Amino acid sequence: MSGLTYDVVVVGAGIVGAACAEECARQGLRVAIIDRDVIGGGATAAGMGHIVVMDDSEAQFALTRYSQQLWQQLRQELPADVEYEPCGTIWVATDEEEMAEVRRKQNYYAQRGVPTEVLDPQTLERLEPNLRKGMAGGLLVPEDVVLYPPCAARFLIERAQGAGAKLHLGSSVSQIGNGLVRLADGTEFSAAAIINAAGAWASALNPGVNVKKRKGHLAITDRYPGFIRHQLVELGYLKSAHSTSADSVAFNVQPRKTGQILVGSSRQYGAEHGEVDTGVLTRMLQRAQEYMPRLAELSTIRVWTGFRAATPDKLPLIGPCLGDPALFLATGHEGLGITTSLATARLLVDQIAGRNPAIPIEPYLPSRVPAEHAYA
Amino acid sequence: MPEPITVTVNGTSLAVPGGATVAVAIVLAGAACRKSVTGETRGPLCGMGICYECRAVINGQLHCRSCQIICQPGMEVRTDE
Numbered sequence: 507m508s509g510l511t512y513d514v515v516v517v518g519a520g521i522v523g524a525a526c527a528e529e530c531a532r533q534g535l536r537v538a539i540i541d542r543d544v545i546g547g548g549a550t551a552a553g554m555g556h557i558v559v560m561d562d563s564e565a566q567f568a569l570t571r572y573s574q575q576l577w578q579q580l581r582q583e584l585p586a587d588v589e590y591e592p593c594g595t596i597w598v599a600t601d602e603e604e605m606a607e608v609r610r611k612q613n614y615y616a617q618r619g620v621p622t623e624v625l626d627p628q629t630l631e632r633l634e635p636n637l638r639k640g641m642a643g644g645l646l647v648p649e650d651v652v653l654y655p656p657c658a659a660r661f662l663i664e665r666a667q668g669a670g671a672k673l674h675l676g677s678s679v680s681q682i683g684n685g686l687v688r689l690a691d692g693t694e695f696s697a698a699a700i701i702n703a704a705g706a707w708a709s710a711l712n713p714g715v716n717v718k719k720r721k722g723h724l725a726i727t728d729r730y731p732g733f734i735r736h737q738l739v740e741l742g743y744l745k746s747a748h749s750t751s752a753d754s755v756a757f758n759v760q761p762r763k764t765g766q767i768l769v770g771s772s773r774q775y776g777a778e779h780g781e782v783d784t785g786v787l788t789r790m791l792q793r794a795q796e797y798m799p800r801l802a803e804l805s806t807i808r809v810w811t812g813f814r815a816a817t818p819d820k821l822p823l824i825g826p827c828l829g830d831p832a833l834f835l836a837t838g839h840e841g842l843g844i845t846t847s848l849a850t851a852r853l854l855v856d857q858i859a860g861r862n863p864a865i866p867i868e869p870y871l872p873s874r875v876p877a878e879h880a881y882a
Numbered sequence: 883m884p885e886p887i888t889v890t891v892n893g894t895s896l897a898v899p900g901g902a903t904v905a906v907a908i909v910l911a912g913a914a915c916r917k918s919v920t921g922e923t924r925g926p927l928c929g930m931g932i933c934y935e936c937r938a939v940i941n942g943q944l945h946c947r948s949c950q951i952i953c954q955p956g957m958e959v960r961t962d963e
Contacts, residue, residue, distance in 0.1 A: 728937075728945045764919070805945045 512538045512672075514858070515687045515697040517679050517711065520550040521655055521844055522836050523703030524662035525851035530701075531669035533859055538695055539663065539671060540687065542678040546659035548705050549843060552812020554724065554760050554768050555658075556737055557651035557845045558595055561614050565821055565869030570842060571620065572865050573849030577651060580848070587657040589763040595650035595737045596625065596634065598757070598797065599642040604741040608645040615647070622647050636733055636800050652737055652760055655844045679704075682711050685832050699858050701834045702827070706813040708837035712827060716875050717838045720816040721777040723787050724770045728805040731765030740797060755790040757797040769794050769801065771841075773814075780811050814840045817875060822846060824853050824870040834858065835872050889957040904948035904959055905929070905936045913961045915948055 512535075516527045519541035527539045541547070557577050560570045577590075584590050599605045612622045623646040630637065630644045667673060678690040682702060687695040702708050702715070709715040740757040753774045760768040772790045777783065787809060795801050817823060817838035827833040834857070836850050853870065856863040868874070884900030891911035898907045905926045908915055914923035915936045926936040931950040939960040940946040948959070 730944055803943065 510538070510693065510695045512536045512695060512697045514538075514699045514701060515540065515695050516701045516703055517541075517682060517687065518548075518701075518703035518705060518708075518837075519545045519659065519663060519673070519675065520548050520703065520705055521546060521659045521662070521847040522705070522839060522850055523701070524659040524666070525847040526701050526703055526836050526854055527666040527671050528662040528669075529851035529855045530858070531666040531671040533855060534669075535858075537666060537669075537671035538674060538697070539666065540674045540677050540679055540689070540695075542676065544675060545663050545673075546656035548707075549812050549814055549839075550655045550659050552722065552724065552810060553655060553814075553841065553844060554737075554758070554770060555653045555655040555844050556595070556760060557653060558737070558842070559615070559620055559647060559650060560842065560845075561611060562820060563869075566842075567614075567618065568865045569822070569846050569849050569870065571618070572852075573846045574649065574651070576848035576852065577653075577845075578649075584653075584658070585661060587654065588661055589652070589654040589657070591652045591761075591763055592649065593652055593736050593761060594646055594648040595739060596630070597645040597647070597739055597741050598630070598637065599644055599741050601642050605642045607741050608643060611645055620647065621649065634734060634736065634738060636798055637738070638797055638799055646736070650737060652762070653844070654762075658844070679711060683830050683833050697832075699832055699834060701836050701854065703836040705837055705839075705843070706815040708815060708823075708835065712833070712835075715823065715827070715835060715837070715872070717815040717817055717823070718775060719778065720814040720840065721772070721774040721780075721783075721811055722770065722814060722841070723772040723782065723790055723809065723811050724768055725787070725791065725806045725809045726762075727767045727769065727801075728807050729765035730767060730804055733765075733767060733800075733804070734759055734761045734798075736761070738797070740793075753786060755786065755793045757793050759794060759798065759801075767801075767804065769806070773841075775816070780813075782809050782811060815843075816840045819875060822850060822870055823872040823875070824850050825857055825867065825872050828873055887953055887955045889953050889955070889959060891959045892962055898953050900953075902953050904938060904940060904946070904951045904953055904957070907953050907957075907959060908936075908938060908948055908961055915961055 514530045516539045531537045625644040680690045681688040706719045758771040823835040823838040886897040927933045936949045937945045938948040
C-alpha cells in the first residue's frame with residue numbers, strides 16, 4: 507500500500523500518545539495515531555486520574571509541576587466529561603515521624619513555589635471527618651487536581667484530529683523502526699519520526715526498552731457524595747511506591763465528581779495477567795479501612811486491574827531510542843502518566859522540532875538507562 | 883396477618899405488616915425507590931437483591947437494597963436521593 511506517509515506516527519492512543527499527537531499536530535506536522543484497541547484503553551482507563559506534584563527526585567518534581575501547570579492552562583478548554591476537579595491532595599500522617607515528613611515536604615514545595623498547608627489533627631478531622639480519629643495531621647496541596655483520564659485522552663485526540671491528524675483504531679502494530687510502522691494486516695506507514703507511546707507494552711514493540719509491567723488494582727464505590735472531599739494518600743505511600751520488588755498496597759482514595767470513591771492502591775511486579783488477585787485486593791481494602799473505617803459500610807460496585815509502565819529509576823523515557831534516531835520513546839510513566847502526559851508531549855516535540863525545552867530534558871532521555879537485554 | 887409495625891418513609895409514618903420488606907413499605911407509601919443518574923424514577927425489578935434498582939436510604943445508610951431488608955419498628959427510609 508502506498509501513500510501512507512506522515513511526519514510523525516504515534517503508536518498508542520493512551521493519554522501520553524494522545525498528548526504527543528496533539529502537540530505534533532498543533533506544530534503543523536502530518537500525524538497518524540495508531541492503537542490496537544480504543545482511545546485510552548490501557549493504563550489511561552485503569553488508573554485514577556490524579557494530577558499530582560511529586561517530590562521523589564528533582565527531575566520528578568520538575569516534570570510533574572511543569573505538566574500540572576500545562577493542565578491548568580488547558581482547564582478552560584476541557585469539556586465537562588473530563589470532570590476536572592481541583593480538589594487538592596491531602597498527604598495523611600499517622601504519627602510524628604510522618605509529620606516530620608509533612609514539614610520536610612512543605613519546605614521543599616515552598617522553596618519551589620508550590621503552595622501547601624500543614625494540617626493539624628483538628629483541621630484534618632474537620633476537612634475529612636471519615637478518616638480514622640487520632641491522625642497526626644497532614645499536608646494539603648491545593649493545586650493538585652482530579653480528572654477522568656479516558657475523556658481527557660479523547661479530547662486530546664480530537665484536538666489532534668482537528669489539526670489534521672489521522673486516527674487508526676483496532677490496528678495492531680507488528681513492527682516499528684527505521685522510519686516504518688507495519689501493521690499486523692501488512693499495511694505500512696512511513697514516517698520521519700515514530701513515537702512509541704505503547705505504555706507497558708512499549709518493550710513488546712522495541713525489545714530492549716527498559717519498561718516493566720507493574721500491576722495495580724482499583725475499586726470503585728457507589729455514589730456517596732461528600733464522603734471524602736480531597737484525594738487522600740497515606741505518607742507511607744512513598745515507601746510502598748518506592749519498593750522495587752515486593753508487592754505493596756497503600757491507602758489512596760479519590761472523590762469522583764459523581765460522588766463515587768475510587769479506592770486504591772496496589773503495586774506488583776511480575777504479575778503478567780490481568781485477573782483480580784483477591785489476596786492483593788483484600789490487603790488493599792484492609793489498608794484503606796485502617797485509615798477510613800467507614801469505607802466498610804459503602805457498597806463497592808466494581809474492581810479492576812491495570813498495568814503501569816515502570817522504569818528502573820522511576821522516571822519516564824522521553825526521547826530518541828538508542829540506535830534509531832527517528833524512533834522516539836514516550837513511555838515508562840509508571841503511576842504518573844496522566845499528570846506528566848502534557849509535559850512529555852512538549853519535551854518530545856521540543857526534540858523533534860528543535861525547540862528549546864522549558865525544563866532540562868536530560869533526566870528523561872532513554873539513553874540514561876541501560877537497555878534490557880532482549881530475550882531471544 | 884402479623885402485627886403491623888410503624889416505619890417512616892420520607893418523613894411520613896406508615897404502618898406495614900410485620901415481616902414486610904422495605905421495598906413493600908416504599909410501594910405502600912406511593913414512592914419510587916430512587917432516581918437514576920439521568921433523573922428517572924426507579925423501583926424494585928428483580929425482588930431478589932440482584933438488580934440494585936430498589937436502592938434506598940435506610941437509617942441514613944445510602945444504597946441499601948430495600949427488597950432484601952425487613953422493616954423494623956421506627957426505621958427511617960428516604961427515597962429522595
